[in-house]
Amino acid sequence: MNHSYIDKYADLDSPIHRIHPRIKIILFFGLVLCVTLTGRTAYLSFVIYGTVLFIIAVFSKIPLLAIFKKILAVIPFVVLIAVFIPFFNKENGWIVFSSIVIKACLSIFSMTLLTSVTKFTSLLKGIEGLKVPKIFIMIMSFMYRYLFLLIGELQRMQRAKESRTLLKTNNLNVIKTLSNIIGVLFVRSYERAERVYLAMCSRGFDGEIRTLDE
């Protein structure tokens, strides 16, 4: 039995959870679009967006701390890219920088909420209904299916490594084993991909993705 990582709170029940996935997808993506198109210094709008998201989060009974953690996990990447802007743009570089970070926070907030109030499988069905190309949906569904397996495999390897690590190791050793683990994980995933493809072929897959039309 594995635990969910992506749609951990999607099994909760709330008025927000019960809304049709397609409507939720349009609303949340629409919100992201609004956020990105808002002017840099329209701070009042940002506050309004944040409040709306906050209210949705409260209504959907999702722990705010969990959402906060997810936003925190993505922010370093945004900052890493945006931090150079003030050096090139001497005039209002810091304004651009802060607006990028705020917009990123709001967008991640919105997407995190979407995946928290919608089961991933209904999310896929929803975007399928919005005529997103099938190949894209297939890749997403594989990602969802095998991400858990990959994490499980990584955890098992880590445990196997730890249970055989008796001496105190220095940092170089840790990096060495870590790179080995990553290498093995890559080879294993590659081989699994090959076997999954064979399993698909066995059930009549010929390169064309077909879905059950509702």
Next chain:
Amino acid sequence: MNRDEKMIEIKDLFYKYPDGTNALEDVNLDVCKGDSVAILGPNGAGKTTLLLHMNGILSGRSGLVNICGLAVNKENLPKVREKVGLVFQDPDDQLFMPTVFDDVAFGLINMGLEPDEIRRRVSDALKLVDMADYPERTSHHLSYGEKKRISLATVLCMDPEILVMDEPTGNLDPRHRKEFICFLKDTDITKVIASHDIDMVLSICNKAAVFDKGRIVAFDTMDKIFGDKELLKNYGLD
């Protein structure tokens, strides 16, 4: 039922892995309608490789594989894969869709059936493996035994004429293993089962082929194979 009708006919099959090792050497095997053939032999003997030839996933360097009278070639591949249901050893390879329903329906959709027919067959197959309440579940939340049973359903729903299974009882707990054996015993589909589970094989199969280093060293009825003490001892099956 015509018991002499050859469902699987394999003649002089040779197969080499891309790295040059001989995986199958001069394999000859006939499986008749209603037969349940056990493929026995140590790890790495070539059992899985042989099974992958039975629905054309691998094709030998030389030799012939016929399924229900059809030569396994590119042209016949869709028909052959409809007739042969192959259940992989690892259910995580077999189940690749987001939900159980999607997984069972995958083969049916590829067969081009009507949506209503697909829904009916999916629910029938899930009932058959005692997983009727699971269509909306995601595979990674299921236990190993549940995944193993759904793997079987993904193939059974396609109504195959031949069921080819790689280690079907491996890693199953005793109760589910027993249920699995009872179920397989009751279905009269032609079966080919590669396994190390001798007790299971003894209760289901009527014939056995003993494999060693890519060759079939013995192929006979269950009684004869398991009556030959020397053979069993030589190949570690005792």
